[in-house]
Amino acid sequence: MNLGKLQQAAVLLFAQQGFAATGIRELGAAAGINSATLYHYVGSKEELLVSVMKDCLNEMIRSGSEALRKSSEPALQLAGLISSHVGFTGTNQLTSRVAEYEMRALSETNRPAMQGLRDEYESLFAQVLERGTRVGVFSTDDLTMARLAIMEMGTGVAHWFRPNGRLELHEVQQNFVNMAYRVLAADPTLLTGVDFMVAPRQLASEPDSLSAPETVP
Amino acid sequence: MNLGKLQQAAVLLFAQQGFAATGIRELGAAAGINSATLYHYVGSKEELLVSVMKDCLNEMIRSGSEALRKSSEPALQLAGLISSHVGFTGTNQLTSRVAEYEMRALSETNRPAMQGLRDEYESLFAQVLERGTRVGVFSTDDLTMARLAIMEMGTGVAHWFRPNGRLELHEVQQNFVNMAYRVLAADPTLLTGVDFMVAPRQLASEPDSLSAPETVP
DNA sequence: GGCCCACTGTCAATCGTTTGATTGGGAATT
DNA sequence: AATTCCCAATCAAACGATTGACAGTGGGCC
Numbered sequence: 001m002n003l004g005k006l007q008q009a010a011v012l013l014f015a016q017q018g019f020a021a022t023g024i025r026e027l028g029a030a031a032g033i034n035s036a037t038l039y040h041y042v043g044s045k046e047e048l049l050v051s052v053m054k055d056c057l058n059e060m061i062r063s064g065s066e067a068l069r070k071s072s073e074p075a076l077q078l079a080g081l082i083s084s085h086v087g088f089t090g091t092n093q094l095t096s097r098v099a100e101y102e103m104r105a106l107s108e109t110n111r112p113a114m115q116g117l118r119d120e121y122e123s124l125f126a127q128v129l130e131r132g133t134r135v136g137v138f139s140t141d142d143l144t145m146a147r148l149a150i151m152e153m154g155t156g157v158a159h160w161f162r163p164n165g166r167l168e169l170h171e172v173q174q175n176f177v178n179m180a181y182r183v184l185a186a187d188p189t190l191l192t193g194v195d196f197m198v199a200p201r202q203l204a205s206e207p208d209s210l211s212a213p214e215t216v217p
Numbered sequence: 218m219n220l221g222k223l224q225q226a227a228v229l230l231f232a233q234q235g236f237a238a239t240g241i242r243e244l245g246a247a248a249g250i251n252s253a254t255l256y257h258y259v260g261s262k263e264e265l266l267v268s269v270m271k272d273c274l275n276e277m278i279r280s281g282s283e284a285l286r287k288s289s290e291p292a293l294q295l296a297g298l299i300s301s302h303v304g305f306t307g308t309n310q311l312t313s314r315v316a317e318y319e320m321r322a323l324s325e326t327n328r329p330a331m332q333g334l335r336d337e338y339e340s341l342f343a344q345v346l347e348r349g350t351r352v353g354v355f356s357t358d359d360l361t362m363a364r365l366a367i368m369e370m371g372t373g374v375a376h377w378f379r380p381n382g383r384l385e386l387h388e389v390q391q392n393f394v395n396m397a398y399r400v401l402a403a404d405p406t407l408l409t410g411v412d413f414m415v416a417p418r419q420l421a422s423e424p425d426s427l428s429a430p431e432t433v434p
Numbered sequence: 435g436g437c438c439c440a441c442t443g444t445c446a447a448t449c450g451t452t453t454g455a456t457t458g459g460g461a462a463t464t
Numbered sequence: 465a466a467t468t469c470c471c472a473a474t475c476a477a478a479c480g481a482t483t484g485a486c487a488g489t490g491g492g493c494c
Binding site for chain 2: 016017018019020021101104105141144146148149150151152155159160166176178179183
């Protein structure tokens with residue numbers, strides 16, 4: 001037993017039922033330990049959620065920043081950033097869903113810090129879009145709305161992507177870069193022959209098998 | 218006191234803290250009644266959630282279907298459908314957020330019916346996109362992903378739109394239609410001089426004042 | 435002998451729900 | 465018009481169950 005295993009059990013249950021609806025006895029049972037033993041690994045139920053969210057957001061920021069460093073051209077930076085975003089979201093579906101949905105479950109003690117990380121991550125997109133617009137590679141009626149729309153559609157990948165499904169993750173990444181380019185009226189030929197793809201890392205908190213409820217299609 | 222007022226109080230609390238984290242005493246206090254009185258209006262806490270979700274999804278389907286009937290041209294139908302979707306989401310932010318987030322809170326008794334309504338709504342988009350692609354007004358690498366992306370970015374409006382903010386709702390509707398057209402490589406001149414806009418209705422469950430937590434920007 | 439890890443058992447608090455009693459005003463009957 | 469009746473609306477109180485949390489205990493392992 002270790003924190004990672006506990007996080008996995010927590011993420012699975014939090015994603016399925018929500019933080020508030022998940023009891024610590026349930027968490028313990030899923031992790032194979034007694035509910036009291038849980039307090040040897042984490043100080044409280046909320047602290048467990050915080051550890052998951054912190055790991056998630058930090059990795060998103062790290063991966064996104066790494067993507068930005070691969071080029072100085074805004075259009076290519078955006079491609080890398082979206083590739084990172086979609087790749088991470090597809091690889092860590094449940095964890096990123098928990099990090100998105102359960103922000104409201106945090107107490108006033110922890111929320112500002114987590115919201116700060118989220119804001120920091122979103123600012124990566126804002127910066128790239130602003131620079132790209134300034135140098136003229138992007139064109140939109142409203143840059144703020146374009147940013148929100150692009151981020152949101154990437155985040156949505158967590159809701160429907162299935163490994164071993166019709167599409168490989170790298171295809172999804174590529175396609176979302178294309179769609180974002182269209183939204184921004186960016187020149188898609190800028191991408192030819194350039195490797196902007198970022199290989200996503202799987203978090204310790206992400207359950208291996210996606211035993212999520214599956215209404216077989 | 219009536220069901221609508223109760224729904225409003227419920228939606229506000231469910232949107233802020235989630236269904237599971239909201240107690241019926243809290244619900245009663247917010248509605249100005251005793252927790253026991255609540256059971257004269259609804260059979261259970263879950264039934265209260267179901268009534269909200271049912272009203273919400275039914276109105277989304279009704280409004281979307283109405284938009285489709287205003288034209289037989291897929292590109293214009295899509296414009297109306299997106300306008301309806303964004304308009305509804307912006308007008309009923311909290312209600313649609315609850316309907317989206319709290320699907321998992323439903324018991325096995327109620328979830329299939331609600332999920333069925335959601336599927337029915339999504340099929341409106343699928344049909345229009347499929348027809349538009351068939352007649353050649355839309356062009357995408359992957360139609361399914363485009364549909365998911367377009368729907369998701371519209372749904373995201375519930376997360377950031379603020380009445381009396383920088384943008385009017387009709388501007389947001391227009392802009393999202395434009396962005397969807399770009400994603401689908403549709404000809405924007407098809408829209409000139411055509412009134413595809415759908416006026417959104419406010420649900421009884423939607424709280425009037427958006428007294429949501431506001432970290433003043 | 436120490437040091438972890440895991441257990442049992444228990445705590446007050448809160449959960450969703452039900453009960454029983456009380457109100458007030460409109461409908462029905464006299 | 466006066467009286468009786470009814471029923472929706474409301475309440476305080478309490479139900480058993482469950483919650484998050486923790487103190488205390490013991491069994492392995494070094």
